[in-house]
Amino acid sequence: MTEANPPARAVPDATGAAVRAALGVGIAVSAYGVSFGALAVASGLDIWQTCVLSLLMFSGGSQFALVGVLASGGVAAGPAAIASATLLGIRNGLYSMRMSPVVGGPWWRRLLAAHWTIDESTAVASAQPTLRGQRVGFWVTGAVIYLGWNLTTLLGALLGDLVGDVRMYGLDAAAAAAFLGLLWPRLTSRQPVAVAIAAAVVAAVLVPWLPPGLPVLAAAVVAVVVGVTNVLGRRAR
Amino acid sequence: MTVWHIILIASIAVLALKLVGYLVPPSLLERPTPARVANLLTVALLAALTATQTLEAGGGVVLDARVPAVVLAAALYALRVPFIVVVAAAAALAALVRFLGWLA
Numbered sequence: 505m506t507e508a509n510p511p512a513r514a515v516p517d518a519t520g521a522a523v524r525a526a527l528g529v530g531i532a533v534s535a536y537g538v539s540f541g542a543l544a545v546a547s548g549l550d551i552w553q554t555c556v557l558s559l560l561m562f563s564g565g566s567q568f569a570l571v572g573v574l575a576s577g578g579v580a581a582g583p584a585a586i587a588s589a590t591l592l593g594i595r596n597g598l599y600s601m602r603m604s605p606v607v608g609g610p611w612w613r614r615l616l617a618a619h620w621t622i623d624e625s626t627a628v629a630s631a632q633p634t635l636r637g638q639r640v641g642f643w644v645t646g647a648v649i650y651l652g653w654n655l656t657t658l659l660g661a662l663l664g665d666l667v668g669d670v671r672m673y674g675l676d677a678a679a680a681a682a683f684l685g686l687l688w689p690r691l692t693s694r695q696p697v698a699v700a701i702a703a704a705v706v707a708a709v710l711v712p713w714l715p716p717g718l719p720v721l722a723a724a725v726v727a728v729v730v731g732v733t734n735v736l737g738r739r740a741r
Numbered sequence: 742m743t744v745w746h747i748i749l750i751a752s753i754a755v756l757a758l759k760l761v762g763y764l765v766p767p768s769l770l771e772r773p774t775p776a777r778v779a780n781l782l783t784v785a786l787l788a789a790l791t792a793t794q795t796l797e798a799g800g801g802v803v804l805d806a807r808v809p810a811v812v813l814a815a816a817l818y819a820l821r822v823p824f825i826v827v828v829a830a831a832a833a834l835a836a837l838v839r840f841l842g843w844l845a
Contacts, residue, residue: 535825553748560752563759565787570751572790574744576797582747586754588786593755595783598776600762607763618759674835677810680794681831684811687787688818690780699781700788707789711797719797723789724782731778 522637525628526644533564533624534652539682540567541660542667546675547575551661558657562650563622565592565686569720572679577716584717591724599626606638620646695736702726806838 537558544554549571557567566589573585600621606629607617620643629642667673691697703723710719730736795811796802810831817827 532823539825539828549744549748553744557748557752560749561755563755565783566751566755569786569790570747572794574747576793579742579744579747582742585747586751588790589751590754590758591782592786593758594779596755597758597762598779600759601765602762604763614763615760618763619756621759621762674806674810674832674837674839676794677807677835678828678832680791680807680811681814681828682824683787683791683794684814685818685824685827687784687791690784690787696781696784699784703785703788704792708792708796708802711793712801716797716800719793720786720789723785723792727781727783727785728778731781732774734774734777737777 518632518634518637519640522628522632522641523644525631526641527648529624529628530645530648530652533649534656536564536682537653537656538660538663539678540564540571540653541657541662542664543568543575543660543675543679543682544571544657545661545664546667547571548578549574551658551665554661555654555658558654561589562619562653563593563596564653565623566590568679568682568686572683573717573720575676575679581715581717584715584721588717588720591721595623596621599623602626603629603642606635606642608639617642617646620650622646622649624649695730695734698736699727699730702730806835806843809838810835 540558541554544557544567545551549557557570561567561570569588569592570585573581573588577584600618603617603621603626604614607614625642625645628645629638632638632641664675667675687700691700703726706726707719707723710722714722791811795807796804798805813834814827814831817830822830
């Protein structure tokens with residue numbers, strides 16, 4: 505907004521940096537909603553169901569997981585779909601713990617904050633040097649993504665509704681690419697890479713033997729075993 | 742169980758997990774093991790979902806147009822191409838391969 509940043513005013517500048525980071529991340533991430541909306545409708549959800557998921561669940565990974573499992577197993581895979589979405593939501597609980605001192609304030613503010621505690625709001629807040637910047641970064645990112653994600657979900661759902669045959673447009677491959685995109689930034693060291701490869705192999709091997717959705721849950725065991733024993737962890741490097 | 746039940750139960754569970762984090766004492770975060778398990782759980786589930794979404798069809802493993810699409814996606818992510826562009830490119834490649842009739 506302003507061309508010049510007066511160096512003497514440190515606090516407004518930190519807030520400005522937080523707002524800029526929040527808008528940049530928020531607008532970029534909101535665009536993913538189009539792919540979610542289109543895939544959800546392609547998985548058999550109607551437009552209302554798709555939009556309620558984005559409004560109520562508001563966690564990209566869990567939403568993609570839910571519709572992904574439903575796409576392969578239908579309503580019969582419901583319990584596995586719920587379990588996959590829930591397990592992927594556990595990390596949000598960790599983010600909440602990290603954001604609790606940042607958010608502060610009365611209970612209703614924490615309630616709203618909880619709903620907006622996702623990868624991006626936590627990441628933007630954590631990157632700010634001052635508490636005020638962290639607070640601004642968290643709320644602006646949360647607000648921008650909540651608005652953007654829900655609008656683009658509706659747009660994607662309407663587009664997906666127009667598109668007929670999913671496979672003809674490669675939307676099934678788009679879902680796989682979307683999961684890979686959510687995974688990619690987490691492959692930062694040897695341990696997560698090893699877990700990712702092992703989990704992918706376990707899930708693929710179990711596909712012919714278990715009902716849809718369960719191979720994904722079985723692969724979660726890999727994370728628990730490696731996480732508890734800390735194989736290939738920091739100390740081993 | 743209907744689709745609406747599945748959506749509401751899963752949404753409430755995911756929202757509840759977010760709320761729990763604001764209620765538990767922050768000292769739990771100091772312990773490395775729960776934090777590590779939660780982070781690796783995310784990695785394992787996303788990797789497993791990538792694998793099943795790429796290979797699963799009709800209850801079995803099938804190698805089709807999704808495989809080259811995901812290989813392309815991995816290459817583009819490695820080149821730091823934005824998410825939405827990669828997803829569109831993967832869909833386009835799968836559609837093209839099917840249109841040409843190379844892989845079912």
